[in-house]
Amino acid sequence: MNVYLAWTSEPPDDLEGPWTEARPIAPGLLLLESTETLSVVYHALKWSLSDEASLIVSPVDRTPKSRGMAPGTMSWLRDRTSRQGEPPAGW
Template sequence: MADGTPRLYLVYLDADATPRPAPELAELAPGLYLVRTARSRSQVYHALKRRFAPRRLLVAPLDGDPKFKGVRPGALAWLRATGDRDA
């Protein structure tokens, strides 16, 4: 976002491209991630596209914290630790 406020994005990145663990990134399942960053959707999309050259890529902003079940352990703790809202 232009004002520097961190925003939450849902990212799908094909399984051939696997990002290294990073504080702003949480893997929910193979290829499915949450990203909290002050970057715009376009900046996140193009950074991932350049770095991993994926066959499939989706970057979608989320208005609030998502609900989920059956994802990698620690995802909810990451969401709570990086956000201002209750999950």
């Protein structure tokens, strides 16, 4: 399973897509869990936005440092990513 971090300048019309979970963690910021590639996830999210919306999607293979995210965000990430110096989950 892959984890992706996505930022959009506007909320998506629909969070249905090629992911098993879409987790809003802050305004415009989403975590997406999917078996699909970065390209497939990016395009599915892009098609749910208006043509004027900004979008960036990046894979997350290590547990990042953060603060001020929605409750449970770090636990969710720790369950799906590796910690610094450890191989990614599933290796």
